[in-house]
Amino acid sequence: MIAWIAAIGYALNACGHGSLTVDDVIDRNTQATGGRAAIEAVRSIEVDLHVADPGFEVDGKYWAARPGRMRIDILADGKRVYTEAFDGTRGWQSKGAAVEEASSKGTAALRHGVELPGKLFGLHELRQRGHSVELAKRELIDGTNYYPLRVTMADGYITNLYVDPVSWLITRRRDVRPLHVDIDPTPTTIESRYSDFRKIDGVLFAFFSTDTDLATGKTLETTRVHSVQVNPQFDASIFSQL
Numbered sequence: 001m002i003a004w005i006a007a008i009g010y011a012l013n014a015c016g017h018g019s020l021t022v023d024d025v026i027d028r029n030t031q032a033t034g035g036r037a038a039i040e041a042v043r044s045i046e047v048d049l050h051v052a053d054p055g056f057e058v059d060g061k062y063w064a065a066r067p068g069r070m071r072i073d074i075l076a077d078g079k080r081v082y083t084e085a086f087d088g089t090r091g092w093q094s095k096g097a098a099v100e101e102a103s104s105k106g107t108a109a110l111r112h113g114v115e116l117p118g119k120l121f122g123l124h125e126l127r128q129r130g131h132s133v134e135l136a137k138r139e140l141i142d143g144t145n146y147y148p149l150r151v152t153m154a155d156g157y158i159t160n161l162y163v164d165p166v167s168w169l170i171t172r173r174r175d176v177r178p179l180h181v182d183i184d185p186t187p188t189t190i191e192s193r194y195s196d197f198r199k200i201d202g203v204l205f206a207f208f209s210t211d212t213d214l215a216t217g218k219t220l221e222t223t224r225v226h227s228v229q230v231n232p233q234f235d236a237s238i239f240s241q242l
Contacts, residue, residue: 022135025147025163029117030124032168038202039122046229052222068129069239070114086110087239099241105185109177112157117170118194118206123149123161130154146172169197169204174214189214201230 020028030036044065051058051074059078064070071085083094084102091102091110102110115131117123126133136148139162146162153159162172173192178185191214194206207225212218 020135020147022133022149025135025149025168026123026133028168029163029170030122032204033117033122034199034203036122036124040125041231042120042201042203043231044234045119046232046234048226050224050226052224053220054218063234063238064114064120065236065239066120068111068114068120069236070110070119071239084110085239085241086114087241092241094241105178108155108157111155112153112159115153116151116159116173117161123170126151136160141172167197170194188220190220198228200228203230 030039033039045063047062049060049062051060058081059075060072061075062070062072067088069086069088071083073080074082081095084106085092086102086107091107093100093102093106101107114120115126115129117126121129123133131154132152134150134152136150139146139148141162145165147165149161149163151159151161159173159175159177161170162174163169164171171194173194174190176187176189178187191212193210193212195209196207197204198207199205205225205228207228209223211220211222213220
């Protein structure tokens with residue numbers, strides 16, 4: 001009888017988790033992702049990936065490094081055809097030999113991408129980097145009662161990260177933004193879903209993601225990661241303009 005009562009209590013706790021605070025949710029996500037020490041030991045990453053849009057498919061190579069720089073090269077038949085980068089201050093892009101500054105919105109989008117958890121930084125690092133995190137009312141989506149975190153970036157941009165109450169990983173993100181602002185600036189309510197988490201050097205990374213237009217249900221883009229290298233050796237000048 002005691003064991004039966006204890007089992008019921010455990011099940012109820014697993015469903016409701018009591019009254020968790022935003023710090024509780026952040027801490028659980030941090031532990032599930034690999035822990036503070038392992039996450040903060042990630043100083044740089046190199047990612048090989050494949051991107052599929054409705055009209056085309058390309059390969060890509062993504063680099064990022066603390067304190068917050070990134071670059072992605074788009075490849076066709078193994079040759080670079082397009083680059084987007086953020087050097088920590090400014091964004092830039094290159095198609096062939098032509099190089100130009102990214103728009104202010106394009107630069108912001110590149111900055112947001114590298115700052116948000118899932119690449120270099122952990123959820124627990126957002127506040128110390130000047131962003132705010134609030135716990136919103138729990139939200140039931142496709143049978144999962146998520147803990148939504150409303151993140152307001154230092155520049156005012158708002159996004160919502162959904163923490164799964166079982167895995168404690170961020171498995172969804174929702175916000176209003178263009179998918180590629182310097183290609184089509186039309187804002188869309190996008191849901192990003194993350195799955196196929198794999199541990200690299202003690203930290204979990206999502207190896208598959210989909211971006212969906214919530215209004216229409218249309219898949220906008222899918223990304224399959226082939227490999228992630230943690231703390232690879234590369235020349236930091238790759239983030240500077242070509």
